[in-house]
Amino acid sequence: QVQLVQSGAEVKKPGASVKVSCKTSGYTFISYGISWVRQAPGQELEWLGWISAYNGHSNYNTNYAQKVRGRVTVTRDTSTSTAFMELRSLRSDDTAVYYCARDSSSWGGRFDYWGQGTLVTVSS
């Protein structure tokens, strides 16, 4: 069965970086994209970024929300079927539960399986 298992909760100080991992199993990793979505306390879901399935040419495509562009990087490691999301220059309003999701759309945006979520707390 398809599973996405994320790394554990993190507490970071403002200005620091965090890297969340998402280990997948139960499907062909290179055939699907991965998106990252977060939910701050009391807020709605917010899409952050996407990395494509293997495109056979320049490896992978990425796309990011303007709000976090320049601070976020999404990567993937085929050897371990794991995706990563790194967020830099953390601020208090980055405190949220971060989810990875398998993305079954060729340009991103259809999240059919999700990880369990990782709480990232930014506090001095």
Place this chain on the structure above:
Amino acid sequence: DIQMTQSPSSLSASVGDRVTITCQASQDISNYLNWYQHKPGKAPKLLIYDATNLEVGVPSRFSGSGSGSDFTFTIISLQPEDIATYYCQHYDNVPFTFGPGTKVDIK
């Protein structure tokens, strides 16, 4: 960015009731619209994709309709396990934005 609105923001209904949630996009998004169920402490779950298609394994009491900018999500007969917040989400272009959610509970 495309803005998504949902109504109502919350509702209370009896077991067996028909529940309808509407979602409106700020511009035409064709049928690039998904619906998710989100229970507290759990990961969101995809229920409907491309506005009308039921995800594999999802009970048939859930359905979606619409295209363009106006969409509807329906639970034909509300069950106790359907207590959750429901979100619409477009994927016409980036950023893929979600609606503010509709919280559904049992009367």
